[in-house]
Amino acid sequence: MAREGVQAENRFGDYLDKLAGAVGHADRREPLRAYLTGLLLSGERKSIEPMAAKIDPRHVRARHQSMHHFAANAPWEEREVMGVARDYVLSQLERHGPVGAWVVDDTGIPKKGTHSVGVARQYCAPLGKQDNCQVAVTLSLVNATMSVPSAYGLYLPEIWARDRKRRKAAGIPPEVRFRTKWEIALEQIDALLKEELPRAPVAADAGYGVVTEFREAITARRLSYAMGISREITVWPPGIGPLPAKRWHGIGRPPSRLRRSRDHRPLAVEVLARKLAPTAWRTVSWREGTRGMMKSRFALLRVRVAHRDDQRSRPRDPEWLLIEWPIGEAEPTKYWLSTVPHTVALRELVRLVKIRWRIERDFEELKDELGLDHYEGRSWRGFHHHGALSIAAYCFLAAERARLSPPEPLAFLRPARLPKGFRPRGATPASGATQSGFHHHHAHPPGSLPSRWSSLLSLVRRSKPAIFMT
Secondary structure, three states: OHHHHHHHHHHHHHHHHHHHHHHOOHHHHHHHHHHHHHHHOOOOOOOHHHHHHHHOHHHHHHHHHHHHHHHHOOOOOHHHHHHHHHHHHHHHHHHHOOOOEEEEEEEEEEOOOOOOOOOEEEEEOOOOEEEEEEEEEEEEEEOOOOEEEEEEEEOOOHHHHOOHHHHHHHOOOOOOOOOOHHHHHHHHHHHHHHOOOOOOOEEEOHHHHOOHHHHHHHHHOOOOEEEEEOOOOEEEOOOOOOEOOOOOOOOOOOOOOOEOEOOEOOEEHHHHHHHOOHHHOEEEEEEEEOOEEEEEEEEEEEEEEOOOHHHOOOOOOOEEEEEEOOOOOOOOOEEEEEOOOOOOOHHHHHHHHOOHHHHHHHHHHHHHOOOOOOOOOOOHHHHHHHHHHHHHHHHHHHHHHHOOOOOOOOOOOOOOOOOOOOOOOOOOOOOOOOOOOOOOOOOOOOOOOOHHHHHHHHHHHHOOOOOOOO
């Protein structure tokens, strides 16, 4: 165990050296080490002062200033740090199977005030409703075993993008303009394509999948996709398409646009689902859940998307429509469009569209355990720097897990001993008292794993490789 702890500590040192090259000046290595260590140590809050108190409790003010300057003001590029972190853990991910999907998602960070950059009243997924929050668009490389967050960018609401006073106060770069979430995601995808990372289908929920321009942009980049859509999206059923252009009679410009008629129109996917015969539905299982194997009822058919095709001269290519209608439900619950190869098996496509659960779980851990949503600064740079550092901490942890290490692989990280009675400003009485090692909400017997770690490691052992490559 001691030898394995030394090896893990050496790997952490090597990892810091790689990240230090991305943050530039040599004098940034120490605040980098302190920041990552603070994120990886246990604690209720991962804002800067509580972390500084764990790292250097006798010089909290000086340590706080150093770490704050590093996160909020130092001019290093968060994309370079995330690139180093991504490449470090990607080698471990690929040991368990190739990249199976590029998953686009966004994550909400609830906020009480209105001054933090990008805060606005908008839909906040963690709360399940409209509320004050920041929203970050993310892109992760995923397989059946683990995920690697590879891009993290703040969605800047239009009200912020137009407000010069707020932009100046938050330090928003002048080149940052208002962009929709799907436009941010597309920029993130383009950045990964430039780095020639392993290609895989792009997966996203209906918030992105309903945007025809986004799906078509993915296709234009020679990537396939599997994206959720809403029930109102219209398609042409199998074997049916729009009417050809009217016959030219020799006068004027020849007609070129496709047509519809009163009796020849596309159907909303919900209407099409209800018209399917009972034999079209198959029960499919896709992964083990906490209550056993997860399964539902699905139908799969080839359709052509009809969105404004009466403004086109050529019908769209056929693609897959996947529909989920669980037994006992009064209506179908989910719909997806996908351009993966026509040879795909139903079970494989179901596993692909359901792979987003891993992203949701991983970002929950990034928030609960690694402080992604604990940053208290208000600036554009600070928001992205803290996010990149939280993700860098997660990537090291994910790589250690992927090695199938024995219990407590990060036991070498220990908080400094606090002076008797010391409590950082704003901390609850319990938050400064825990002196055990990494990420233990409660004490565990020597040599045991927290239940979350144990379940993750067992998942790694029994998971199958990823299912698609393009």
